[in-house]
Amino acid sequence: MALTLTCPVCGKRNGYEFRYGGEDKGPKPDDFGSSPETWCDYVHMNRCVAGIQKEWWCHRDGCGVWFTTHRDTLKNLEME
Amino acid sequence: MTDIKRRSPMVFPQEAKQVEKQGHWAVVMEYASEGEGPWIIDLSHRPRWDLQDSDLSRFKPFEIDIPGKPGQCRLENNVLANRMNRTQVSLWQLTGDRLETPEDTAFTSTMDVTVCLAILGQAVFSIAEKLSSLDFRDPALSTPRLFQGPFAHVPCQMVIAGQPDGMPGMLLTCSRGYARDMVAAILHAGHEFKLQPAGQLAFDKWVAGLA
Structure with missing residues (x-):
């Protein structure tokens, strides 16, 4: 089954219209005072959840908006 | 002083009947044979x-x-x-x-980086559904309405508008580099509906009826 995603502006669309933006890792570390290890973990380390994961997507071929959604990585389906 | 010439990225093989200079653009106002529609109209010269x-x-x-x-x-x-x-x-x-x-x-x-065209006529939705999976006739949406998404696999902005009880139309923009292939795809899809190029006069008449 092909992936469809729900853009907050355009609605439900074909997954090929979107660009994946990675896992949602929450707010970035403080600009000042964070150690290089903290930054390295934030930028490079992923949880790679086998199941439902919160992710960033961009409606590249449409309105261009960035948004988060939940996707089941085992079924490659967006959660309603 | 050098005279600047600006060229539309869209070219139609049909013979132009009336050409007018607008700014630095040579704009076809009317083609020799435009038929009864539907029409495809180059609007790349519009700001x-x-x-x-x-x-x-x-x-x-x-x-x-x-x-x-x-x-x-x-x-x-x-x-x-x-x-x-x-x-x-x-x-x-x-x-x-x-x-x-x-x-x-x-x-x-964005005039120099995009191509702009209009498809006018009763067959506009029949042509569009051959080139895009977007639902341009969603009864829940009022016109004029903007759609953003793929048309002939190209990211486009499309506006559906129509005269009350009259002729519907679609205005479309996309990156300028896609113009030639976009026109070829639309003309190919519109061939069975007798889609023909038309000049700006036909478009001006249609816009006047939108008010």
Whole structure:
């Protein structure tokens, strides 16, 4: 089954219209005072959840908006 | 002084009956044989802008109130304002004397980087459904309405508009480099509906009926 995603502006669309933006890792570390290890973990380390994961997507071929959604990585389906 | 010549990225093989110079563009006003429609019309010479700001409420471009929600459009003072998302509006001047680009840095002229065309006629939706999976006839949506998505696999902005009980039409913009292939795809899809190129006079007449 092909992936469809729900853009907050355009609605439900074909997954090929979107660009994946990675896992949602929450707010970035403080600009000042964070150690290089903290930054390295934030930028490079992923949880790679086998199941439902919160992710960033961009409606590249449409309105261009960035948004988060939940996707089941085992079924490659967006959660309603 | 060098005379600048600006060329539309769209070319039709049909013979032009009337050509007019507008700015630095040679614009076909009418083709020798335009038929009864549907028509495809080159609007690449019409001024277009992108307005982007984190607070769009402080703008009233060309005295137009910016539509409040993404997808909504407003046609006023010869300019069509299309709300794209929270921070962006596209502005297309459809008719009238050329407007100058506003001074504010939030405005960017997109006339030279995009192609613009119109498809007019009762068959516009039949042609469009051969090239896009978008639902242009969603009864829940009022016109004019902006759609953003693939048309012939190319990311486009499309506005569906129509005269009351009259001829529907679609205005479309995409990156200039796709123009030739986009026109070929539309003409191929519209062949069975007798889609023909038409000049700006046909478009001006259609816009006048939108009010």
